[in-house]
Amino acid sequence: MILIISNKYDLSVDYIIEILRKHNDSFLRLNTEDIVNFRFKAEFPEGKLQIISPDGRKIQGKSIKSIWFRRPGKPFENEDLPSPTKEFIYNQWHSFILGLTTIEGIKWINNPFANYRAESKMLQLKIARDCSFRIPQTLITSDKKELETFFKWRGEKAVVKALDAPLIEEEEKSYFIFSNVLEDISSIEESEVSITPFIVQELIEPKTDVRVTVVEHKTLAAKVSLKGCASSMLDWRACKDINLVKFEPFELPEKIANLCVRLVKKLGLRFAAIDLVQRGDDFYFLEINPNGEWGWLQKRAGLPIAKEIARALCEPMGRK
Structure with missing residues (x-):
């Protein structure tokens, strides 16, 4: 059952x-x-x-x-x-x-306690580093001086994103906080920075987004590309016209596929969705969603994700 x-x-x-x-x-x-x-x-x-x-x-x-x-x-x-x-x-x-x-x-x-633990962005980065993933240079701060130092060291642009679930829920409407490129911090007040911690990361560009769905020992990857006016967007999830987002099956290098499986296992999960970016021959880990959505990905990229989840549910617990 x-x-x-x-x-x-x-x-x-x-x-x-x-x-x-x-x-x-x-x-x-x-x-x-x-x-x-x-x-x-x-x-x-x-x-x-x-x-x-x-x-x-x-x-x-x-x-x-x-x-x-x-x-x-x-x-x-x-x-x-x-x-x-x-x-x-x-x-x-x-x-x-x-x-x-x-x-x-x-x-x-997944075990709900493992899910909750794996949602920590700081833990994700730590375990990804332990697994030998490349990760962008990252600062988590609520201090404007640290933000200024990061910009002086890393250049004129950086990626800023939420530390926890990027969703604001109100009674009538919900808002999703997408990753954005931060360029000019001179007009940002100290009070705007100190109110909450957030993530600032090195901007990896040019880059190709890769979405990896892991089901136990299986990896199913899709390359994400943006067309037309959406091509300059940092976060493809922010594109309101889904027809401008293209998903294609993508074959991961064996080393990267093994790292994805290892990461999921070390987090105590059997399923997860991992966001990577590729620059040249290098792959960088961005984040992992222990309960990431996949229905749209199966339909548009033709990946047999449902088949793998069903297999995992039906196989005995000790089998790989």
Whole structure:
């Protein structure tokens, strides 16, 4: 039995379910918006778990071989409850889902605690360096004097980006903070720098963006290129016209592919999306997303990512 934990808007799950059905693999999709329609029981010290689905299926914890911790959302998203009550209820369910990691013998893609740890940009850079990846010269600071020193040393341009999730969520709208080129810092006030730490990196140019999806020992890479008016953009994700972004299958040098697999393993993950840039024969590590999106990449670059995830979910935990 494969347990898929996600949300009802997650179309990438559909790719996996199609493959699982084709091979008659048993699975249960648990959308967190519908979690209150399931019934759960966990017993200790026995360590037993039971899940009863809305259609009456009883799933015993010992029958679950793998869990795909995909994109869980919040329960009660449309319930007319006070916000503090919603948050309290969400926290209880979140704690329960995390508690599923206590069940022994389950293969997680990925363990949520490993996901959370791997989201640290500072940890990513440290582990990437330990794995012998090239990384751009990087400064993480909230001090304008340090920023000025970095610019004097590295030149007139640098890349600035968020240290944590680059998303600002408001009730009516969300905003994504893309990486940007910073050129003139003379007009930046000290208070604008000191309010929060951020990442400043050496600008690698000319460069080619490469997106690498790692599923256990497999690497599936795509080269990203921008066309027309978008060709000068630093961050291809900022392009509003997806037709100006081209994704092509890309064969990584064996050494770089092995580094990607090693990095994912050292972070305790089985799946991740890695952003690299290539300049000449050199590849530089930028960041890793332990739960990166891939549905659009499979469709546009023709990469068999869903097939590899399905394989990983179905294979025994110790198999490589």
